[in-house]
Amino acid sequence: MILSNRPFLTRPLTSSQRLLNGGLWALSGKMITLPLSIVFTSLLTRLLSPEAMGQYVFIQSIVTAASTVALLGLSQTAVRAIAGAVGNQQWPMVENNIRNVIQWAVVGIGVSAVLLASGNSYLHLPTYLHLLLIIWGVIFAIQKILAELLRSFHDVRGAALTADGTIGGLITYIFATGGVLAFWLKGQNLSLNQTLLIIVSGGLLSVLWATRTLIVTLSHYKFRLHLWTKLPSSTFLWLALPLFVHDITTILSNQAGIWVLEANSTSSELALFGVAARLVALIVVPLSVVNGFVAPTIAELFQKGETRQLEKILRMLATLSSAPAWMAFGIFLLFGRAVLGFMFGTYYEEASYLLLILTFGSVINVSAGSCGLTLIMTGHQQKLMLISIISGITTLGATLLFARWYGALGVALAVTTNLIAKNLVMLVITKRCTGIWTQIALNPRYYLVYRQTNTGSHS
Numbered sequence: 001m002i003l004s005n006r007p008f009l010t011r012p013l014t015s016s017q018r019l020l021n022g023g024l025w026a027l028s029g030k031m032i033t034l035p036l037s038i039v040f041t042s043l044l045t046r047l048l049s050p051e052a053m054g055q056y057v058f059i060q061s062i063v064t065a066a067s068t069v070a071l072l073g074l075s076q077t078a079v080r081a082i083a084g085a086v087g088n089q090q091w092p093m094v095e096n097n098i099r100n101v102i103q104w105a106v107v108g109i110g111v112s113a114v115l116l117a118s119g120n121s122y123l124h125l126p127t128y129l130h131l132l133l134i135i136w137g138v139i140f141a142i143q144k145i146l147a148e149l150l151r152s153f154h155d156v157r158g159a160a161l162t163a164d165g166t167i168g169g170l171i172t173y174i175f176a177t178g179g180v181l182a183f184w185l186k187g188q189n190l191s192l193n194q195t196l197l198i199i200v201s202g203g204l205l206s207v208l209w210a211t212r213t214l215i216v217t218l219s220h221y222k223f224r225l226h227l228w229t230k231l232p233s234s235t236f237l238w239l240a241l242p243l244f245v246h247d248i249t250t251i252l253s254n255q256a257g258i259w260v261l262e263a264n265s266t267s268s269e270l271a272l273f274g275v276a277a278r279l280v281a282l283i284v285v286p287l288s289v290v291n292g293f294v295a296p297t298i299a300e301l302f303q304k305g306e307t308r309q310l311e312k313i314l315r316m317l318a319t320l321s322s323a324p325a326w327m328a329f330g331i332f333l334l335f336g337r338a339v340l341g342f343m344f345g346t347y348y349e350e351a352s353y354l355l356l357i358l359t360f361g362s363v364i365n366v367s368a369g370s371c372g373l374t375l376i377m378t379g380h381q382q383k384l385m386l387i388s389i390i391s392g393i394t395t396l397g398a399t400l401l402f403a404r405w406y407g408a409l410g411v412a413l414a415v416t417t418n419l420i421a422k423n424l425v426m427l428v429i430t431k432r433c434t435g436i437w438t439q440i441a442l443n444p445r446y447y448l449v450y451r452q453t454n455t456g457s458h459s
C-alpha cells in the first residue's frame with residue numbers, strides 16, 4: 001500500500017468544532033428526513049390496503065435484519081477504529097482499518113444475499129417481490145457501511161444523506177417520497193411491487209453518490225487502497241464480533257414483535273402495529289441525531305482520559321434530546337387517536353393504545369442517553385453483547401407468550417418492558433465500566449458548577 005505522511009487537513013477541527021458542525025448537519029438531515037418519512041408512510045397507508053401495508057411492514061423488517069447480518073458488527077467498529085486512528089494521526093492504521101472494513105463488508109453482504117435468496121420457503125413471497133427484497137437488502141447494507149465510513153471521517157452530512165432512516169438516507173427518502181407522491185397526485189393505484197421498486201431505485205442513487213463522496217474523501221487524504229493485496233484480518237472481525245452479536249440481538253428485540261404478529265395475527269393487525277411503531281420511531285430521532293455525530297468524539301475523549309468533559313457532553317445531549325420525546329408522549333397521551341387518524345387514515349386510529357405503550361418505552365430509552373454507544377466506543381462491547389443477548393431472548397419469549405393472550409397489545413407491552421429493563425441495565429454497567437453517567441441531568445447546577453477535570457478512569 002502507498003500512503004502519504006500527512007492528510008490534506010493542515011488545521012484539524014477541535015472536538016467542540018466537530019461536535020457543532022456534526023450536530024448541525026445531523027439535525028438538519030433529520031429535520032428534512034423526519035417529515036419526509038411521515039409523508040411517505042402516510043401516503044402508503046392511503047395507497048396500499050391494510051393487508052398490503054402489513055406485508056410491507058414485514059418485508060421492511062426482514063430487510064432491516066438482513067442488512068444487520070451483512071454488516072457483521074462493522075458499523076460502530078469502523079467508526080471507533082478509524083476515528084481513533086485519525087485522532088492519533090496513525091495514518092497507516094487508518095488505511096489498514098478502512099481496507100478491513102470494506103473487505104469484510106463484501107463478505108457479509110454476500111452471505112446476507114445468499115440467506116435472503118434461500119429464505120423464501122419461510123417468507124412465501126411471489127418471485128418478483130422476493131427478488132426486490134433481496135436487492136433492497138443488499139443496497140441497504142451497502143448504504144449503511146458507506147455511511148459509517150463517511151462518519152469515521154466526521155462527514156456527518158454524507159452519512160445523513162446516505163443511510164439515516166428506516167429505508168435509507170435523505171437521498172432515498174426524497175426519491176421514494178417523490179415517486180409515491182406522483183402516484184397519489186395522479187390518482188393511480190400503487191402496488192407493493194411498485195413501492196419496493198421505487199425504494200430500491202432511490203437506494204441505488206444514494207449508493208452511487210456516497211461511493212463518489214468516499215472516493216473524494218480518501219483521495220484528499222491521499223490514501224491509495226489496494227484492497228485485495230492482503231486478505232481481511234480475522235483479528236479485526238474478532239473485534240467486531242461482540243458488536244455483531246449485539247446488533248443481531250437488538251434487531252431480535254426490535255423486530256420480534258413484527259415477526260410474531262406476522263405468524264400469529266392478520267396482516268391488518270400487523271399494519272396497525274407497524275404504523276404505531278413507525279410513529280414511535282420519531283421519539284428516538286433526537287437520540288439518533290446525537291449518536292450520529294458523537295461516536296467519534298466519545299472514542300477520542302475517552303482515549304485522552306477526558307472523562308469528566310465527556311460525561312458533561314453526554315448528559316447535556318441526553319437532556320436536550322429527551323425534552324421533545326417527553327413532549328411527544330404528552331401529545332400522544334392526550335390526542336394519540338386523533339393524530340393517527342389525521343396522519344394515516346381512520347382505520348389506524350385503532351392503534352392508539354399501541355402507540356402510547358411503545359412511546360413510553362422509547363421515552364425511557366432516550367432519557368438514558370448514549371449508554372450503549374459509550375460502551376462500544378470505550379471498548380466494553382463484550383458487556384453490551386451479553387446484555388443484548390439476554391434482552392433479545394427475553395423479548396422474543398415475552399412476545400411469543402403475550403401475543404397468544406393479547407395480540408398486538410401484548411406484543412407492545414412485552415417490547416416496552418424489555419426495552420426499559422435493557423436501558424436501565426446498560427446505564428448502570430456504563431457507569432461501572434467507564435465512570436460515566438449518560439442519562440439526563442435536570443439540575444442546571446450540574447452544568448453551571450462543572451469544572452473541567454480529567455478523572456482518567458478507564459476501568
